[in-house]
Amino acid sequence: MTNIVLAAQAAQGGSGMSMLLMMVAIFAIMWFFMIRPQQKKQKEIQKFQNALTEGTDVVIGGGIYGTVKNVDLTTGKVKVKIADNVIITVDKNSVFKDVNSTQVAAK
Numbered sequence: 001m002t003n004i005v006l007a008a009q010a011a012q013g014g015s016g017m018s019m020l021l022m023m024v025a026i027f028a029i030m031w032f033f034m035i036r037p038q039q040k041k042q043k044e045i046q047k048f049q050n051a052l053t054e055g056t057d058v059v060i061g062g063g064i065y066g067t068v069k070n071v072d073l074t075t076g077k078v079k080v081k082i083a084d085n086v087i088i089t090v091d092k093n094s095v096f097k098d099v100n101s102t103q104v105a106a107k
Helices: 002-050 099-106
Strands: 057-060 065-072 077-083 086-091 095-098
Touching: 002 095, 057 099, 095 099
Parallel strands: none
Antiparallel strands: 057 065, 057 095, 065 077, 077 086
16 A cells, blocks of 8 residues: 555655646747747837937837937937828837838838
C-alpha cells in the first residue's frame, strides 16, 4: 500500500513542474503576440509626436482631421487648423498619426 502512495506522489510532483513550464510558455506567447507589438506601436506614436512640425496633416484622438499650425514644446500643446478660420488647441499626446503616411500605406 505504501508503494502505491509513493508512486502517486511522484507522479503528482512531475505534473507540477510541467504545469509551471506550461504557464511560462503561455506568458512567452502572450508577450510575443500581444505586449511586444503594442509597445513597438506606442514607441512609433511617441516618436511621431515628438517630431511634429508645422504643416503636417494629422488625425487627432477623436477622429478629427486637421493641419498643424503651431507646436509649443514647452507646454506640450499643438494648434491644429480643422476648418477655415477654426484653430483648436490640443495636447500633443492626442495627435496620433500623419494622414499622408496613412494614405501612402493604403495604396
